[in-house]
Amino acid sequence: MLQVERISDTLWEIPRDCEKGMRVPARIYATEKLIQEMDETVYEQITNVATLPGISQYALCMPDGHSGYGFPIGGVAAMDVEQGGVISPGGIGFDINCGMRLVITNLVEREVKPRIKELTNSLFKEVPAGVGSAGILKLTREEFRRVIEEGARWCVANGYGCEEDLALTEEQGCIDGADALKVSERAIDRGLNQIGTLGSGNHYLEVQVARKENVFDQELAHAFGITAPDQVVVMFHCGSRGFGHQVATDYLQIFLRVMENKYRIKILDRELACAPFNSPEGQNYFAAMKCGINMSFANRQVILHHIRKVFSTIFQRSAEDLGLRMVYDVAHNTAKLERHRVGNQERMLLVHRKGATRAFAPGMAGVPEQYKQLGQPVIIGGSMETGSYLLVGVPSGAQSFFSTAHGSGRTMSRTKARKLWRGQKLQHDLEQRGIYVRSTSWAGLAEEAGSAYKDIDEVIHAAETAGLCKRVARFSPIGNIKG
């Protein structure tokens, strides 16, 4: 049994155990309630992460943490690349650059509610969802290679969106250093027709309302475009689909081959396969993973284009007229090179965030110009039954390399959820509660039942109390489409 010490109301520590090979202590952000319902394997996994070469300060887990492949989902680990720090696909996730995008409208609930079924049905029709779904875009392999090197910038150059969309996307929609030559042909095959598709599992698109009582910081909300009581917004969650999955799979295999024999890295859990960041294999994965990041930004950019078209058709006004503007697009499955203060030194760290969101403080490089003095917006998707949040980064986020939670976090396996609920009944019950849901799969819908997730309000309370971020507004769902 692992020793977990309470540091504060929202912070818990597994002390460094040299016999286990821990290089740093492990820390979990959670309230007592969240710690009690935390998956036992999270402790084991975060302890294993603490043994990885080059890890700086702490192996961290966010309040929405749960068991994942190698790293827990909710895991944050910063590797010092000048001190043998590694890069690990398990610390990024199979769904590279899975993330959230938030879009405002100038419509209010009373204008949208009467047409929510029509709107949701139309979104369901126009945004391909489900396992193996294919998009409208027909790209050649050469075009796709450009997409994965240019990201959302390619989309805007080809008529899917505007310059402002790019300014309001993490990395401005295109991360530097993506190299399509580092990506397998199989990955390209899988991604080729997946631009502009939602996917399955917990990927969804939701029409939400910002109720007056759920705006916590008027000034910040206003600056982010939440200005009217009961304003309607659109939030969606998706990633790099089969493409990112294949990139992760390819490099996991490569890393497993070289990790022990070539680099003498001994890891207890094969799922933590890794390679030194400064090695040919590490650098190749980094450049390929960046293609996954760009594919995902492009995916969300094309989906936004579909959303604008649907709203425009339903409400018979142009997207500009309807004020369909982006608040932000955040990644929550990445590893990025960032400068952070460690003790009294600035270090170059490869920050793995797996099911964890970057939350940069006011003034930091990387925060969009128009939000520079406010801090980086953070978009947190809850379950379809509960609600979602808009947060902002704060200076005290330095303790977690400026990272916070990414969502509710599951408390129950998909298998168990499927046994407990029926998708059809769930859809009916949700409709009674004013949430119109469409899904490609009844089983998939049951898996996403709100009760299979942690309490989003508790997760956000933990993150805010711990000083990882600040609440701006909470959104309530009225329409949802999922794969």
Add this chain to the structure above:
DNA sequence: ATGTCC
């Protein structure tokens, strides 16, 4: 998460 096992 994922053409949910090449």
